[in-house]
Amino acid sequence: MQVRLLGTGGSDGIPAFYGNDRVSAHARKVRGKEMRTRSAALVDGTLKIDLGPDTLCQLNAHGLEARDWTAAFFTHSDGDHLCLSELQYGLFPFVECEDLEFTIYANETVCGLINQRYPKWPIDLVRTYKNTTYLHEGYEITPVEATHTVGEECHNLIFAKDGVSFLYGTDTGVYSEATFEVLAGRQLDALVIECSDGKYKTPYVGHMDLAQCVEVVGRLRSSGALRTGAQVVTTHHTAGGDLTHAELEEILRPYDIVPGFDGMVIEI
Numbered sequence: 001m002q003v004r005l006l007g008t009g010g011s012d013g014i015p016a017f018y019g020n021d022r023v024s025a026h027a028r029k030v031r032g033k034e035m036r037t038r039s040a041a042l043v044d045g046t047l048k049i050d051l052g053p054d055t056l057c058q059l060n061a062h063g064l065e066a067r068d069w070t071a072a073f074f075t076h077s078d079g080d081h082l083c084l085s086e087l088q089y090g091l092f093p094f095v096e097c098e099d100l101e102f103t104i105y106a107n108e109t110v111c112g113l114i115n116q117r118y119p120k121w122p123i124d125l126v127r128t129y130k131n132t133t134y135l136h137e138g139y140e141i142t143p144v145e146a147t148h149t150v151g152e153e154c155h156n157l158i159f160a161k162d163g164v165s166f167l168y169g170t171d172t173g174v175y176s177e178a179t180f181e182v183l184a185g186r187q188l189d190a191l192v193i194e195c196s197d198g199k200y201k202t203p204y205v206g207h208m209d210l211a212q213c214v215e216v217v218g219r220l221r222s223s224g225a226l227r228t229g230a231q232v233v234t235t236h237h238t239a240g241g242d243l244t245h246a247e248l249e250e251i252l253r254p255y256d257i258v259p260g261f262d263g264m265v266i267e268i
């Protein structure tokens with residue numbers, strides 16, 4: 001399985017949209033891995049995870065085509081993960097397609113927003129529920145519940161195929177006991193997990209700072225959710241967290257955690 005991180009930034013990216021902070025200034029100067037677009041990923045070139053406002057630039061930056069997707073999976077409805085206006089470009093009259101050619105898997109809130117914006121449009125929409133496994137083109141996809149936006153069942157996503165499995169955990173917050181139990185013993189081969197708040201714990205419960213990220217990864221390892229030696233990569237970093245990519249590399253190294261970057265390819 002190959003996972004390509006298309007974006008590894010939080011909701012306002014790095015450099016942040018309006019940011020005059022140290023991390024944004026550093027990114028503007030150094031560029032490269034310090035630049036972070038809104039979080040998104042692609043599994044084996046065909047399974048798209050989230051569709052944020054940077055999708056077009058991410059495709060073009062990496063020479064990718066949306067026509068290779070067979071499905072798009074959504075974690076939740078926040079604007080950095082769901083950009084509704086982009087969906088119309090997969091349909092007539094923008095292109096000759098009479099139906100949207102990839103299936104959308106999403107929670108009740110995202111499905112509702114798509115139906116509201118595009119009533120009766122030819123979109124294959126599958127409503128997903130936590131702890132339920134969906135089959136798509138030989139993959140088993142299982143959403144588990146994240147601790148994020150109140151009033152919406154936010155999903156992290158397990159992808160499994162041919163004995164290999166991977167958890168995409170953005171906008172996780174610290175998992176509930178129920179989610180830790182669901183994940184225990186899964187022996188996942190890789191994890192992508194958010195580290196949004198960096199150095200600073202914020203009052204918002206839907207994201208994790210560095211210490212919480214390390215703690216959650218430790219618990220996933222000790223509970224057997226991750227197999228021994230499983231790759232762990234971070235995403236959804238914010239400038240407000242006050243850590244550059246280079247600093248994250250140093251800080252996370254002792255924990256066997258690698259900071260993700262835009263364009264990173266993870267071979268599992």
Ligand SMILES: [Zn+2]
Pocket residue numbers: 010011039078080081171236
């Ligand atoms: Zn987000």
